[in-house]
Amino acid sequence: MNKNLQLTFRKGDLLAILLVVAMTVMTAVFFLPKNTSSQNAVVQIYQDGELVKEISLGEDQTIRLTGTYRNTIEIRDGKVAVTETDCPGADCAHSGWISSVGRSIVCLPNRVEIRIVGDAEVDFVVR
Amino acid sequence: MKRLLTILLAVSVLLSGCTTGSMGVEQKQYTATFLNLFDTVTTVVGRADSEAEFKEKAQKVHDELLIYHQLFDIYHDYDGINNLKTVNDQAGVAPVKVDERIIRLLVDAKAFYESTGGRVNVALGSVLELWHEARSDGRDDPVNAVLPEQEALDKASTHTDIEALVIDETASTVYLSDPEMSLDVGAIAKGWAVQQVAESSPTGLLISVGGNVCATGPKDTSGTPWVIGIQDPDGGNDYLHTIYVSGGSVVTSGDYQRTYVVDGKAYHHIIDPDTLYPSEYWRAVTIVCEDSGVADALSTALFLLPMEEGQKLLDCCGAKALWVDLDGNIHYSPGFNDLIRT
Numbered sequence: 001m002n003k004n005l006q007l008t009f010r011k012g013d014l015l016a017i018l019l020v021v022a023m024t025v026m027t028a029v030f031f032l033p034k035n036t037s038s039q040n041a042v043v044q045i046y047q048d049g050e051l052v053k054e055i056s057l058g059e060d061q062t063i064r065l066t067g068t069y070r071n072t073i074e075i076r077d078g079k080v081a082v083t084e085t086d087c088p089g090a091d092c093a094h095s096g097w098i099s100s101v102g103r104s105i106v107c108l109p110n111r112v113e114i115r116i117v118g119d120a121e122v123d124f125v126v127r
Numbered sequence: 128m129k130r131l132l133t134i135l136l137a138v139s140v141l142l143s144g145c146t147t148g149s150m151g152v153e154q155k156q157y158t159a160t161f162l163n164l165f166d167t168v169t170t171v172v173g174r175a176d177s178e179a180e181f182k183e184k185a186q187k188v189h190d191e192l193l194i195y196h197q198l199f200d201i202y203h204d205y206d207g208i209n210n211l212k213t214v215n216d217q218a219g220v221a222p223v224k225v226d227e228r229i230i231r232l233l234v235d236a237k238a239f240y241e242s243t244g245g246r247v248n249v250a251l252g253s254v255l256e257l258w259h260e261a262r263s264d265g266r267d268d269p270v271n272a273v274l275p276e277q278e279a280l281d282k283a284s285t286h287t288d289i290e291a292l293v294i295d296e297t298a299s300t301v302y303l304s305d306p307e308m309s310l311d312v313g314a315i316a317k318g319w320a321v322q323q324v325a326e327s328s329p330t331g332l333l334i335s336v337g338g339n340v341c342a343t344g345p346k347d348t349s350g351t352p353w354v355i356g357i358q359d360p361d362g363g364n365d366y367l368h369t370i371y372v373s374g375g376s377v378v379t380s381g382d383y384q385r386t387y388v389v390d391g392k393a394y395h396h397i398i399d400p401d402t403l404y405p406s407e408y409w410r411a412v413t414i415v416c417e418d419s420g421v422a423d424a425l426s427t428a429l430f431l432l433p434m435e436e437g438q439k440l441l442d443c444c445g446a447k448a449l450w451v452d453l454d455g456n457i458h459y460s461p462g463f464n465d466l467i468r469t
Contacts, residue, residue: 088266106162108168122355124170125356126357
């Protein structure tokens with residue numbers, strides 16, 4: 001209706017534009033995929049349902065588990081793997097190196113689960 | 128000033144959509160794993176005020192699944208339980224009185240046989256047993272791993288007629304009229320059991336038995352969906368996609384599951400009833416569907432079918448799928464894209 005209103009650029013407009021820009025940036029930052037293989041991630045090792053060891057993923061080391069079978073677990077360069085086992089099928093060793101929060105390696109015959117925990121982007125992985 | 132107000136309102140709505148917990152309390156997310164069920168990994172994920180509260184919920188899920196595990200087991204006997212092993216042992220001898228849950232599973236199994244044109248056949252036990260033995264031996268002693276003998280496979284395949292599975296719902300009995308036949312419900316039992324347990328579980332849990340994932344509702348009271356990663360068949364830490372799931376089921380059948388190697392070639396466990404060999408249509412098929420039992424059956428059926436025929440099955444069930452072909456290309460059914468997060 002009022003032509004003048006369309007033409008004048010007011011302080012409020014600038015404020016509104018700035019707010020939109022700020023919101024966009026904030027939203028983008030909020031939803032941006034987080035680095036899931038962060039150094040804060042922790043490796044939890046369970047055997048027979050009990051937590052037997054908890055180590056930072058950033059701490060290189062070798063853990064040897066016994067039980068019905070044996071698993072050699074290595075943490076190196078922010079990754080973890082079962083590098084040696086005598087369990088039938090050796091699925092755990094074939095799982096390779098994992099580094100993302102939420103991933104796990106399982107040795108069913110030896111009732112072992114190696115899990116990386118931390119701030120996860122993904123709740124569960126179907127495989 | 129009016130415009131400014133509108134924008135501020137939009138912001139507050141957006142922010143309120145991001146808060147978690149019902150009364151402003153930030154709930155922690157917990158995971159429990161069980162390795163004693165269905166010869167696979169069972170995982171329960173959920174939010175709770177305390178670890179103790181979550182553990183109680185997860186234990187209930189486990190305890191219920193354990194009953195199904197025992198009922199559907201074809202390898203072990205359990206005191207005081209007639210399970211599918213009992214039914215197999217009594218093939219050609221006598222009907223076996225069984226729990227109503229076995230009856231319901233097998234009635235559904237017959238329906239799956241019909242709807243999938245025989246791709247999903249629980250009467251294929253005698254064939255699958257030969258593969259199971261060869262795989263089991265081959266894994267224990269990889270150097271001497273062998274394939275099942277063709278003659279044995281051919282002979283076994285003459286004892287896979289679903290009509291020989293006789294269910295008497297009134298008497299609650301099951302009878303295999305062919306003494307050489309045996310049941311193997313591996314293609315449907317895990318998903319079917321997950322569905323039953325999910326229906327009696329509290330909302331806000333993610334239950335997975337060997338990759339048969341079922342969400343009993345969004346992960347918190349403000350309706351935040353779960354984020355599910357779909358594994359790349361080539362392994363590694365990458366996902367093919369991550370998808371949003373607020374309820375219903377997701378399951379993948381892949382050629383990397385339960386494998387063994389003979390002469391440098393890997394053989395997986397999903398057997399084509401026509402060739403009696405592991406199928407070679409796809410690397411992996413992921414199904415998203417309301418019912419976990421249907422999802423499990425569909426993932427097997429679609430893994431054993433060309434895409435067009437698979438799509439027809441999806442249309443009947445209102446399900447969606449993602450296929451990975453032998454060259455690693457990804458194909459999507461209509462509607463799958465709506466679920467994709469990344």
